[in-house]
Amino acid sequence: MSSTVSDVIAALDTAYPRELAELWDAVGLVCGDPAEPVERVLVCVDPVAATVAEAVEWGAQLVVAHHPLLLRGVHGVGTDTAKGRLVHRMVRSGVALFCAHTNADSAVPGVSDALAERLGVRVSRPLAPHADGRTGLGRVGELAEPVPFAEFVRRVAAALPATEPGVLGAGEPDRLVRTVAVSGGAGDSYLATAAAEGVDAYVTADLRHHPAGEHREQDGPALVGLTHWASEWPWCEQAARVIRNAGDLDVRVSTRCTDPWTMRVGSGG
Structure with missing residues (x-):
């Protein structure tokens, strides 16, 4: 019997209980249908263009990210915004997004x-x-x-x-x-x-x-x-183990560096 998005969520909620999240945080399912079947899951730190593209190209049905995509309140997710474009790409590609943030920090x-x-x-x-x-x-x-x-x-x-x-x-x-x-x-x-x-x-x-x-x-x-990014990337493999234990799933940890700094000039020795 194939696993569903809700099966993976249940495993993650057990490992990283949502009640441990800080009051200001936004954790849980961001987009996607809990009833949809899942075969491939991508785990990453940041839900950004690079990791969403990786998930779509690989054929993942679920992205599990540490950082929330929509941490602060929004009034829309139109494609005229960077985050709106990500939401639309995931929905159109059949990719769900789940985030475990400060609950994963404290668990x-x-x-x-x-x-x-x-x-x-x-x-x-x-x-x-x-x-x-x-x-x-x-x-x-x-x-x-x-x-x-x-x-x-x-x-x-x-x-x-x-x-x-x-x-x-x-x-x-x-x-x-x-x-x-x-x-x-x-x-x-x-x-x-x-x-x-x-x-x-x-x-x-x-x-x-x-x-x-x-x-x-x-x-x-x-x-x-x-x-x-580097300080939180080790968590991805920990979360991947949780997901693998939830069913017969193909789980990949993204190795794409999503640290925002892309250049360093000079040296301190």
Whole structure:
């Protein structure tokens, strides 16, 4: 018996309960018929032109994305807008779109668990726990053995897909790193939380100049700065495993880099 869109949604809702989503978030089915059969599913971070084109070209009936397409309220999806064109292309091509965002961030395992696993960090607890003490944003853990910060930054770069901005490090190269906090996506709002945890290093994305600079002045954990896309891409394989377990489905993780930065000029050495 073939799987349907609703079968895949049920599996994803079990893995990433919607009640874990932040109140401002927009998760769930964006377009498509829950009753339609599914044979191929594409998993990606961003539902953008490149990943929608990949899904259509491959013959997928469902795209599962981390980031919402329609996060803020809209009054229409006309083809005179970029997002409207995507919705029309998916509907015309018979491709449904499902998004699991902050619910996937807070679930166990979730986005930051996938990032930690790629970096060799053994997770012990959430960085910003919910009331149950188990779910929540970010993760705290440790490496099997301490390594110099410079070596840790190189490991991070090797473990994640390449982007034009690359991976940045802020800290003394010889500083030993054993305990690590990670947060997939924009995480500089948790700089003080990571410092309070007493970790040696904090890995996250979208670090801004002033918060990062003030953090360093206060002798907080060393920082490893990633692009948003690279920090959340490991989750795609985690979600793909959830979908594969839901039925006899062909599931592909998109490797198309949807990081917005496409050029870097100059070098810091």
